Amino acid sequence: MNNDHSVKNSDDNLTAYVQQLSLENFGWEFKHKAIWNNHLRSTGGRFFPKDNHLDFNPKMAELPDFDKIILHELVHYHLYQQKRGYKHADKDFKQLLAQVGGLRYAPNLSTSKLIYSCQQCGQIYPRQRKINTQKYRCGRCHGKLQLKYF
Numbered sequence: 146m147n148n149d150h151s152v153k154n155s156d157d158n159l160t161a162y163v164q165q166l167s168l169e170n171f172g173w174e175f176k177h178k179a180i181w182n183n184h185l186r187s188t189g190g191r192f193f194p195k196d197n198h199l200d201f202n203p204k205m206a207e208l209p210d211f212d213k214i215i216l217h218e219l220v221h222y223h224l225y226q227q228k229r230g231y232k233h234a235d236k237d238f239k240q241l242l243a244q245v246g247g248l249r250y251a252p253n254l255s256t257s258k259l260i261y262s263c264q265q266c267g268q269i270y271p272r273q274r275k276i277n278t279q280k281y282r283c284g285r286c287h288g289k290l291q292l293k294y295f
């Protein structure tokens with residue numbers, strides 16, 4: 146359905162993708178695992194200091210901001226490895242997040258009652274209200290939109 150995002154297929158692909166983003170944006174290696182977690186609801190990702198792995202929400206994977214969600218979790222990850230302030234309120238966290246352009250907060254899917262997706266490329270469009278799918282097309286590929294979740 147969505148060939149661009151083979152990253153969605155497996156945890157190995159996801160880990161490789163996170164490693165790549167980490168090197169490109171931080172110049173630091175990501176040495177642990179990234180795992181898809183279907184149980185995350187309103188958050189896009191989560192960092193676990195206990196074993197240093199990252200969880201990501203597959204529902205967010207097709208949002209245009211998904212890379213920025215990964216960057217946010219990587220800021221937690223790298224600061225923790227370096228024994229610096231890795232929590233949201235810490236100065237180190239705020240500075241590094243701004244530096245790499247990570248997302249401050251995950252896009253909130255739970256306040257969007259309706260989620261449309263493109264039939265062609267799989268792009269997701271969370272919306273508060275119903276949209277006219279005859280008129281409104283995918284902004285990325287002009288494909289037809291369909292209602293996916295309620």
Ligand SMILES: [Zn+2]
Nearest residue numbers: 217218221233
């Ligand atoms: Zn966070």
Ligand SMILES: [Zn+2]
Nearest residue numbers: 263266283286
């Ligand atoms: Zn599309």
